Amino acid sequence: MAKIIVKVPDIGGAEGAEVIELLVAVGDVVELEQSLIVLESDKASMEIPATVAGTVAELLVSEGKEVCEGDVIVVIESETANVLEVTATDPVAEADSPGVLPATDTDINVLRPEPELEPTSATAVKKAPQQSPIELPDRDDNSVYAGPAVRKLAREFGLDLSEVSGSGPKGRLMKQDLHAFVQKALSSGAVGATGGAGIPPVPDVDFSAFGEIRTEPLTKMAKLTGANMQRNWLNVPHVTQFDDADITELEAFRKGLKGEAEKRGTKLTPMPFLLKACAVALRDNPKLCSSLSGDGKTLIYKNYIHLGMAVDTPAGLFVPVIRDVDKKSLWDLADEVIELAGKARDRKLRPDEMRGGCFTLSSLGGIGGRGFTPIVNAPEVGILGVSKADIHPVWDGEEFKPRQMLPLALSYDHRVVNGGDAGRFLTQLVALLSDIRRLAL
Numbered sequence: 247m248a249k250i251i252v253k254v255p256d257i258g259g260a261e262g263a264e265v266i267e268l269l270v271a272v273g274d275v276v277e278l279e280q281s282l283i284v285l286e287s288d289k290a291s292m293e294i295p296a297t298v299a300g301t302v303a304e305l306l307v308s309e310g311k312e313v314c315e316g317d318v319i320v321v322i323e324s325e326t327a328n329v330l331e332v333t334a335t336d337p338v339a340e341a342d343s344p345g346v347l348p349a350t351d352t353d354i355n356v357l358r359p360e361p362e363l364e365p366t367s368a369t370a371v372k373k374a375p376q377q378s379p380i381e382l383p384d385r386d387d388n389s390v391y392a393g394p395a396v397r398k399l400a401r402e403f404g405l406d407l408s409e410v411s412g413s414g415p416k417g418r419l420m421k422q423d424l425h426a427f428v429q430k431a432l433s434s435g436a437v438g439a440t441g442g443a444g445i446p447p448v449p450d451v452d453f454s455a456f457g458e459i460r461t462e463p464l465t466k467m468a469k470l471t472g473a474n475m476q477r478n479w480l481n482v483p484h485v486t487q488f489d490d491a492d493i494t495e496l497e498a499f500r501k502g503l504k505g506e507a508e509k510r511g512t513k514l515t516p517m518p519f520l521l522k523a524c525a526v527a528l529r530d531n532p533k534l535c536s537s538l539s540g541d542g543k544t545l546i547y548k549n550y551i552h553l554g555m556a557v558d559t560p561a562g563l564f565v566p567v568i569r570d571v572d573k574k575s576l577w578d579l580a581d582e583v584i585e586l587a588g589k590a591r592d593r594k595l596r597p598d599e600m601r602g603g604c605f606t607l608s609s610l611g612g613i614g615g616r617g618f619t620p621i622v623n624a625p626e627v628g629i630l631g632v633s634k635a636d637i638h639p640v641w642d643g644e645e646f647k648p649r650q651m652l653p654l655a656l657s658y659d660h661r662v663v664n665g666g667d668a669g670r671f672l673t674q675l676v677a678l679l680s681d682i683r684r685l686a687l
């Protein structure tokens with residue numbers, strides 16, 4: 247029997263992550279790849295799998311704990327046969343230091359016998375050097391422990407980090423410390439008085455005074471989504487424009503492909519058609535695919551079309567990005583919609599799968615409703631809200647005909663996109679969806 251430690255893997259540049267769920271307990275028998283814990287960073291939520299089969303000997307984290315890449319999460323006691331198989335190919339594991347397998351999602355270390363881990367095998371090898379549980383970035387001149395992302399956020403808020411106290415290990419400053427500091431300053435009126443946002447706070451109400459209540463802490467992802475929505479709502483002057491696309495023919499074509507889709511093992515919803523039509527309309531109306539530079543002086547045009555797709559999950563809203571939509575077939579897009587939506591719901595999206603979007607689609611078509619005004623996902627400048635298609639009587643010049651109409655709402659950043667730009671984009675989109683032969687033009 248050998249003891250294997252499972253560490254926090256590369257979390258895609260995210261600076262720290264919170265343990266939001268423990269999926270195993272000490273003594274549990276786990277299989278290879280079985281999920282051990284769920285982490286939530288400010289970029290993604292992810293499950294950390296067991297890298298070997300065995301028994302959970304130690305659980306070194308608890309719910310709510312903040313962890314960083316390289317921190318030890320779990321110690322698994324495993325049959326040596328499996329372990330040796332893994333470590334034999336790893337030259338570092340033969341040495342005194344713990345062996346780290348390169349390029350895996352999770353580091354595996356074979357622990358040499360050490361008193362606190364009570365190794366059971368006499369063949370278990372020498373003691374591993376003590377690892378620092380959390381890597382601390384260098385202190386700055388003012389003795390502030392903070393990572394680059396926190397320092398960037400402080401610059402955005404215009405905060406002096408030495409005024410903020412850190413709640414992380416060894417006083418390390420975390421993003422939530424900055425948020426709490428700003429929140430406190432806003433509610434105390436301090437920022438308003440010094441020329442800050444000056445938005446009057448919503449009063450804190452004791453709801454229990456009016457009846458029974460229940461409280462539930464927000465998940466990190468929900469808090470982050472809320473903060474992003476507020477940031478986008480406050481920073482972006484929004485305009486929303488509406489139209490309906492006649493998708494009667496598109497729907498007939500799509501339904502005709504149902505059998506072929508089943509044979510291919512996929513499902514063709516209206517989403518791949520929407521993605522494809524948006525890609526063509528964005529190519530022809532590049533302003534909708536641009537972003538404003540940080541100083542607001544330059545417009546950045548992108549020669550690629552990567553589209554975000556809002557996915558509704560029990561853990562909150564995720565926006566995975568489908569890359570190079572203009573270069574993919576409807577079948578490819580159908581597969582990718584299913585794959586990314588599945589990963590979002592299973593909390594398996596990697597941070598890099600949620601980056602680089604140019605424009606977002608938010609479809610509530612499968613849920614219902616006649617229309618909504620989506621909030622732009624800045625620094626993107628446009629987002630398309632899609633509602634449920636329904637049969638409506640449409641006047642064709644001589645009579646009313648029953649047509650399947652798809653309600654669309656385009657929200658845009660009015661600093662970048664004018665009504666004319668948006669009107670042309672939406673009109674083209676409607677034309678493309680109403681006659682999908684135009685997608686080939």
Ligand code: CAO
Pocket residue numbers: 514515516517518555556557558559563583587608609610611612613632633634635636652
């Ligand atoms: N009108 C009518 N029916 C529609 C439709 C529309 N606009 N869009 C989809 N449908 C149908 C589909 O064809 C499917 O029907 P069948 O099961 O009979 O074939 C059904 O609705 C369910 O589709 P779906 O929602 O599972 O699949 P999708 O490809 O259309 O969408 C996804 C995928 C991931 C975008 C969607 O599941 C989702 O999560 N939407 C929510 C997005 C969201 O929350 N936006 C709000 C963000 S702001 O809070």
